[in-house]
Amino acid sequence: MMKLGNKLLNFLIGMVILVIIWQIVIWIGGYPEALLPSPLSVGKAIIALIVEGTLFEHLQVSLGRFLAGYFLAAIPAIILGMILGRLPxxxxxxxxxxxxxxxxxxxxxxxxxxxxxxxxNMPAIVIIFIAAFFPVLLTTVTGVSKIDRSFLKIAENLEIRNLKLMVTFIFPAAFPSIVSGLRLAVGTGWIFLVAGEMVGAQSGLGFLIVDARNTLNLDYVLAGIIFIGVSGFLLDRLIGLFEGWVGKHWGMT
Known part of the structure; x- marks a missing residue:
């Protein structure tokens, strides 16, 4: 609990430092609100988006697209990577x-x-799929190819083969490498989700930014950017928690 409290405190300190730097840049550069909105203006825009419910509508759509594209990419990439890693x-x-x-x-x-x-929805989901597939595939192949051959010999002696070998030996042994690919895929997938929503979508956080830009509401543009960053941060931390849970379950931590 104390460790979690320290992480939260560090996060808040980092955000305060970022806001201070932001305001200093405005003062030094003499930027008007039309060019670079102040933290106060963006804060008001964030509150307005929350009160109106607009934020949660777009966030729900974006998360749905992201999860669909991410899991459609990650699961086949892991399976294919495990197979190809065994077939050099x-x-x-x-x-x-x-x-x-x-x-x-x-x-x-x-x-x-x-x-x-x-x-x-489909264009954004396909773009996320492409962005997330390759990091997971490559790290899975690398992790499987680096498994100590002595473990595989033990499995052969125990007559563990095929699917059971993949599940009980190869996947746990390659998991540290696989999870690094999963974390990379979260970052790339989330980045390109926003790009995908800017191209062919009529909803989502990416669309929120484009719509605010078209109406010259730059405070709402920055509010959308902040929500994108915070959401990506939380998704990365969820993958980290999953990594810790699996590692604890398998006795890796």
């Missing part, structure tokens, strides 16, 4: 394909995605 010669064939596709921004595919899936 096959992975040598697929690795160049992955390395060519991985650096391409998911937003670059948006013209095709909109043509194939229309507008609404």
């Amino acid at each position: 010669k096959v992975w040598q064939v697929f690795d160049p394909i992955v390395q060519v596709l991985r650096p391409v921004s998911p937003v670059a595919w948006s013209p095709f995605i909109v043509l194939w899936f229309g507008i609404g």
Whole structure:
């Protein structure tokens, strides 16, 4: 409990420092509200969004899209990564394909995605899928390929094979590497969710920012940015809690 309290305190201190720097930049630069809204103006915008219920409507939509795209990417990526990690010669064939596709921004595919899936939820979900799939796949393959061969020999001696081998030996052994990919995927997926909502959606936090920009309400733009950052932070911490729970369950911590 004390550790959690210290983390919360550190978070609040960090946010206070950020607000102070923000206000100092406004004073030094002499920026008017039309160019850089003050923390007070943005605070009022945040309160207005909460009171109106607009924030929770957009946040609920964004989280739904994110979770759909994230899990649709993470589960197949882990399964495929475990299989390819056990088949190094096959992975040598697929690795160049992955390395060519991985650096391409998911937003670059948006013209095709909109043509194939229309507008609404699907374009954002597909963009999240692309953003989250490769980090999980690559870290899973790396984790499986680095498993100590002595563990696999023990499994062979115990006649543990196929699905049972994957579940009881390979997945736990590769889990530290897998979870690092899951955390990377949270960051990339959440970033590109906002980009996806700016392209072909009529709701969500990304749309909230675009709509506020079009009406020149920059205080609402910054309010949306703050909510995006805080939501991404909380999602990352949830993955960290999941990592700790699994590690404790398996005796890793």
